[in-house]
Amino acid sequence: MSPDYVPAVIITILVVLGVIVLILVGWSNRKRRQSHVPTPASIPGTLTEPRTEVEGTYVVTTAAGDRLDRIAVHGLGLRGNALLSVGQDGVAVLREGGTNFFIPASALELVDTTSNMVGKAVEKDGIIVLRHHQDGFGFDTGFRARYHTDKAGLIQAIKTLIPAAAGATTGKEAK
Structure with a gap:
């Protein structure tokens, strides 16, 4: 690889990593905002025969x-x-x-x-x-x-x- 491309490659990698970090932060913030949402019911030990x-x-x-x-x-x-x-x-x-x-x-x-x-x-x-x-x-x-x-x-x-x-x-x- 030509030394001329090294800064462009480094910048691209940093941008991609930055986007990934922002996605993860957004997802964890959404989960924090939804902490009041009740946990769905667990599947009971016994169920009726499925229709x-x-x-x-x-x-x-x-x-x-x-x-x-x-x-x-x-x-x-x-x-x-x-x-x-x-x-x-x-x-x-x-x-x-x-x-x-x-x-x-x-x-x-x-x-x-x-x-x-x-x-x-x-x-x-x-x-x-x-x-x-x-x-x-x-x-x-x-x-x-x-x-x-x-x-x-x-x-x-x-x-x-x-x-x-x-x-x-x-x-x-x-x-």
Whole structure:
């Protein structure tokens, strides 16, 4: 390498390292600001037999109603492969390499679909969104079924869990 390029290489390396540091600082600040967000429910020791199990991608969990406000704490902001298991008592989110969590049927408010959530954009209504609450905090959890043919059955299975007071409807119908 020519000595003329050494300063440019050093500056480039410093800029890249600076960007990485800023990203890490931003992520840790987001986690600090979200320290009030409750820890998701653990998967109970005994679950009812699943009605439906669907492989796919856990997209993200956001604050309810704001699909751009990623929840960073408790590992909820990290995308990855997952299995959604819907049983009589609720929905188990089983994540590869991430924290598994449980959404009790009584906590479900609605099931909806969307095309995008925090940096993940897909075809029209390609992401299934489960709105749920815990300890007074509302969440929107996104999941994308691996196979399009599984989506309708998954949505129907989740709809049957939503308490009648919540309307047992999708957000699209409620609008």
